[in-house]
Amino acid sequence: MPTIAVKGSDIQWQCADDDTIMRSALRAGLGFPYECNVGSCGNCRFDLLDGEIEELRPDAPGLSERDRERGRRLGCQTRPLGDCMVKLRFMPQYVSHFPPARQSAILVGVRDITHDIREFRFKLDRPIRFLAGQYALLDLPGVGGGRAYSMANTENDAGEWHFQIRRVPNGVATGELFDRLLVGDKVGVDGPYGMAYFREEAERDIICLAGGSGLSPMISVSRAAAASPRFAGRTIDFIYGGRTTQDICGEDMLAELPRFGTHVRYHPVVSADSDDGWSGHRGFVHEVAERLFSDRIRDCEIYFAGPPLMGQAVQKMLIDLGVPSTQVHFDQFY
Numbered sequence: 001m002p003t004i005a006v007k008g009s010d011i012q013w014q015c016a017d018d019d020t021i022m023r024s025a026l027r028a029g030l031g032f033p034y035e036c037n038v039g040s041c042g043n044c045r046f047d048l049l050d051g052e053i054e055e056l057r058p059d060a061p062g063l064s065e066r067d068r069e070r071g072r073r074l075g076c077q078t079r080p081l082g083d084c085m086v087k088l089r090f091m092p093q094y095v096s097h098f099p100p101a102r103q104s105a106i107l108v109g110v111r112d113i114t115h116d117i118r119e120f121r122f123k124l125d126r127p128i129r130f131l132a133g134q135y136a137l138l139d140l141p142g143v144g145g146g147r148a149y150s151m152a153n154t155e156n157d158a159g160e161w162h163f164q165i166r167r168v169p170n171g172v173a174t175g176e177l178f179d180r181l182l183v184g185d186k187v188g189v190d191g192p193y194g195m196a197y198f199r200e201e202a203e204r205d206i207i208c209l210a211g212g213s214g215l216s217p218m219i220s221v222s223r224a225a226a227a228s229p230r231f232a233g234r235t236i237d238f239i240y241g242g243r244t245t246q247d248i249c250g251e252d253m254l255a256e257l258p259r260f261g262t263h264v265r266y267h268p269v270v271s272a273d274s275d276d277g278w279s280g281h282r283g284f285v286h287e288v289a290e291r292l293f294s295d296r297i298r299d300c301e302i303y304f305a306g307p308p309l310m311g312q313a314v315q316k317m318l319i320d321l322g323v324p325s326t327q328v329h330f331d332q333f334y
């Protein structure tokens, strides 16, 4: 098993032959910076000073040509072929509350949420704890590399992890999930990961903003918040955006939470401008959030998840309104 050593320190850890440098560090309890886990964000860049490696995704957008020339690599996409010497700065906030583990899971249930979002319920070999809003990598048969999906439920003794996943047109992984995987089939699950988890200690009202598969982590955060005794008296406003009325979903799950309608409030929004009889909000999630909350948004804890364009628009809106970044939580891996 290769040993990874950090230059100029006494930090070193073992990386299993089929693991990546970043994930093995997190399993070892180290605060290796990361976000997406799939090669997109670039947060896990490190300097490779010595040693042979294999890149799992050589065209990963998280690494520029210049980075590559300077010897930088992506921790989430780098598998060591022998001992390595690296340079990077660990950060305490990235130390996992529950170190990620790899195990197998059985698909135990499936249900349709909309025409293209489905919930997949997996039961793990052994219960592993996770925080509401976190994600896992699913290793699906015939699909190279793990795919990141967020859990919709909260940690439970049964060891069930539920994922609400939107079908990607022509997507290899979602094609496997939607068209071929059957109840009783086994998959690999690696997790939990992610920094956009529910902050129980933050004494602020919550705003959740979601679109597409972003439903899943926002439902998880809402469920955890509504169940938390520390959250009593505060509010959750949940804005879900879809292109058309048939994309709108989530209300039934929020309606199961205590104090739905008073302290837990649902605001669906449709972006398409068509003659569909919709009498609710029209526009985009960030526009409706700004319209509904305006300056009050600065006093809230904001969680968001959704397609990249939605994420960018929400981030810009929050910056423009002066929301402190410490109150904003998202993992951009879509």
Ligand code: FES
Binding pocket: 033, 034, 035, 036, 037, 038, 039, 040, 041, 042, 043, 044, 045, 062, 074, 075, 076, 077
């Ligand atoms: Fe590795 Fe995002 S590129 S965590």
